[in-house]
Amino acid sequence: MPWDARDTMSLRTEFVLFASQDEANIRSLCRHYGISPATGYKWLRRWAEDGAAGLQDRPRTPHHSPNRSPDGITDLLRMAHARHERWGARKIKRWLEDRGHPMPAFSTVHSLMARHGLLPGMPPGIPATGRFEHSAPNRLWQMDFKGHFPFGGGRCHPLTLLDDHSRFSLCLAHCGDERRETVQRQLVRVFEHYGLPDRMTMDNGAPWGDTTGSWTGPELWLMRLGIRVGHSRPYHPQTQGKLERFHRSLKAELLQGRWFADSSGLQRAFDQWRAVYNLERPHEALDMAVPASRYQPSARQYSATVMPxxxxxxxxxxxxxxxxxxxxxxxxxxxxxxxxxxxxx
Structure with missing residues (x-):
């Protein structure tokens, strides 16, 4: 998979996060991403030495400044807030630390953000209780359409796909409809890039619903690929709670109050936000790690040829x-x- 210049930084970050995990097969990941082992180890070395800045093609000014003044910290918080205005103090603190900026305690960061009007202005969420997750990536993927909305080219039906273990977003795609052919085309792209999961779960709506008690076309196709299919209980969205939470973040951080003129601009916005979500946005359920730090592509490869x-x-x-x-x-x-x-x- 040669790297596309449009999202080279996202792919480099994705690669080093996957390759930095314990027991990662680096040479296999290099083959998966279509790069030589020398290139892969080069990016790993730069990542270890300079963090995210080391993945840039051009030199960057060093981020480290141990004796930074309080005004300097406030400037950093302003910069981070301008990029991620819906994030609270905990995520902002971790995001800056991941980029090499020493930060004071969370309470200090929260106070500075409150003093300068940098908090998102909403009460914190209620912590989840009894949280369950699968023990490894690709054991279960959750899939759904987020509620459709108008834009300059008609209506957008965002197709979303999330890995249960890592919360890694595998797909955030603008779709003009919710037909089987549309979903299958998007899933093929995901399968080619990340491999096949053991199981997928979705709700009971079109095009994958099972309310009739018989198999649907998309279910049959997934079954032939060796993927087990499950469905959430009707009227119980909490069955796919991680994906519901993903939709809330998508709405608050990207869609709310924005208008998109055309489908290409809409998909670019989706791609940019998905990269931030996977590679930069600290996740409280992951002890403030990013989803890509817990995800690995599946060893089960996709083949378009399905045996009868x-x-x-x-x-x-x-x-x-x-x-x-x-x-x-x-x-x-x-x-x-x-x-x-x-x-x-």
Whole structure:
């Protein structure tokens, strides 16, 4: 996957965060990102020496200033707030520290931000209780459409995909509709970049809903790729609570009060915010680490060629007709329209 100049910094940061984790296979990651091991180790060395600044193509002014004055700290807080105006003191403090700026205690940072009107002006969220997460990346991905909204080119239906373990955003895509073909096209891009998960969960709405009790087209496609599919309970959005929380942050930090003239500008804004969310934004549920520091691409690679199902000897195999039904010994059974034209056992 050659690096695209449009998002080179995001890809470099993503690479070094993945490669810096314990037991990471650096050479495998180099192959995944289409770079040589020498290049990969170069970026790792610069990351270790200079942090985010070391990933720039041009030299940057050193960030370290141990004897920075209180006015200097306030200037840093103003700069950080201008970039992330919806972040509170805890995230701002960690974000600046990750970039090499020594910061005072959280209470001091909070006081300075309050004194200078830099807090987001909203009460802190209620801490989650009984939080559950899967033990490793790619065990479960959560998928949904965020509520659609108007823009200059019509309506946007944002497709979102989140890794349960790391909170890493795998997809934030502008879609003009919520049809199966649209979703499948976006998922292929994700699978090609990050590999395949063990399981995916989604709600019961179109195009992946299971309210009829039979398989849908998207479910059949995922099943053929070896991905197990689950659904949240109807009217229980907390089943996908991490993704719901992601949607709240997306609305507050990017969408609220903004107008987008066209689809290309909208997708650029999505890509930039997703990069910040994955690579820069400290996450309280991760002990203020960034999601990319806990994510690794899946070892299960995507292939566009899907082998037809094989059945054991003695299994009756029937072809599903155009109405989604098959007949066994004169008895008509409903397999679902997703299986039209397929041979099933």
């Amino acid at each position: 199902p094989e059945y054991d000897e003695g299994v009756m195999v029937r072809k599903v007709d155009i109405s989604g039904k098959l007949s066994i010994k004169g008895i008509s059974l409903n397999a679902g329209k997703a299986f039209r034209g397929e041979r099933v056992g």
